[in-house]
Amino acid sequence: MDLKTIQSELGLLVQCAAERLGTVVTGGYVGDLLSDVMANSAKGQVWVTRQVHQNIVAVATLKELSGIIIVQGAMPDKDTVAKAENEGLPILTTGLSAYEVVGRIYRLLASS
Amino acid sequence: MSSEDAFGGSYTVRGRDFIDAGLVSSQIKKLLKDRGIPEDVVRKVAVVTFEAEVNIISYAEIGTINFYVDHKAVTIEAMDKGQGIPNIDLALQEGYSTADDTIRDMGFGAGMGLPNIKKFSDEFEIVSIVGKGTTLKSVIRTVDK
Numbered sequence: 379m380d381l382k383t384i385q386s387e388l389g390l391l392v393q394c395a396a397e398r399l400g401t402v403v404t405g406g407y408v409g410d411l412l413s414d415v416m417a418n419s420a421k422g423q424v425w426v427t428r429q430v431h432q433n434i435v436a437v438a439t440l441k442e443l444s445g446i447i448i449v450q451g452a453m454p455d456k457d458t459v460a461k462a463e464n465e466g467l468p469i470l471t472t473g474l475s476a477y478e479v480v481g482r483i484y485r486l487l488a489s490s
Numbered sequence: 491m492s493s494e495d496a497f498g499g500s501y502t503v504r505g506r507d508f509i510d511a512g513l514v515s516s517q518i519k520k521l522l523k524d525r526g527i528p529e530d531v532v533r534k535v536a537v538v539t540f541e542a543e544v545n546i547i548s549y550a551e552i553g554t555i556n557f558y559v560d561h562k563a564v565t566i567e568a569m570d571k572g573q574g575i576p577n578i579d580l581a582l583q584e585g586y587s588t589a590d591d592t593i594r595d596m597g598f599g600a601g602m603g604l605p606n607i608k609k610f611s612d613e614f615e616i617v618s619i620v621g622k623g624t625t626l627k628s629v630i631r632t633v634d635k
Contacts, residue, residue, distance in 0.1 A: 412544075413602035416537050417609070429597045436512025440519060440536045457509070
């Protein structure tokens with residue numbers, strides 16, 4: 379399943395790198411501790427977080443994640459968006475909670 | 491890889507420069523990928539260099555990250571001038587951290603940095619002198635054995 383499908387199913391807002399929404403999502407990881415995500419996420423996963431600082435772009439790029447979903451109505455910093463756009467890393471936002479986002483993505487991926 | 495193919499690099503990391511956190515690790519990762527180093531090795535190196543970079547930024551005034559690749563391993567050395575670590579055994583315990591709120595607000599300081607470096611290394615050494623700085627060495631093998 380690609381990020382575009384997840385974006386439209388959950389009504390996520392695209393903040394940058396819209397041209398990369400065709401990236402295949404292999405699974406997901408949720409967390410706000412960057413070292414946890416660094417150690418335990420895997421290539422192709424979508425990362426669900428409440429962090430908005432530009433260091434999330436460095437982590438997602440290093441781990442080759444498919445994109446970042448920022449939850450709970452939080453908005454990425456301007457620098458975060460600029461950096462992600464530059465790296466071709468989609469950042470999506472939503473007012474939904476991490477619990478809701480992860481539950482719905484899990485169901486989508488399980489049924490695909 | 492023959493000995494003529496050995497390569498490496500050296501990078502300066504400035505303390506408190508959280509904006510650029512990940513820059514050095516990204517550059518090293520790209521170099522290794524371009525040279526055809528196996529993906530699982532590159533992934534381990536990325537974790538080790540990122541955590542070493544964040545540690546220097548969080549706790550030191552300035553530091554250097556060196557990497558060297560030969561026919562059997564990637565060796566990473568991170569050296570800094572900084573406050574040093576009073577108790578290395580504690581610092582290696584997952585969850586132990588002396589990070590302040592600024593660091594924690596950015597999602598760092600969870601006490602996973604050094605444990606991650608150790609976990610993703612095949613060989614790991616660390617030496618620290620309080621008030622002087624810390625030096626760590628991580629070896630990640632590219633071949634079995």
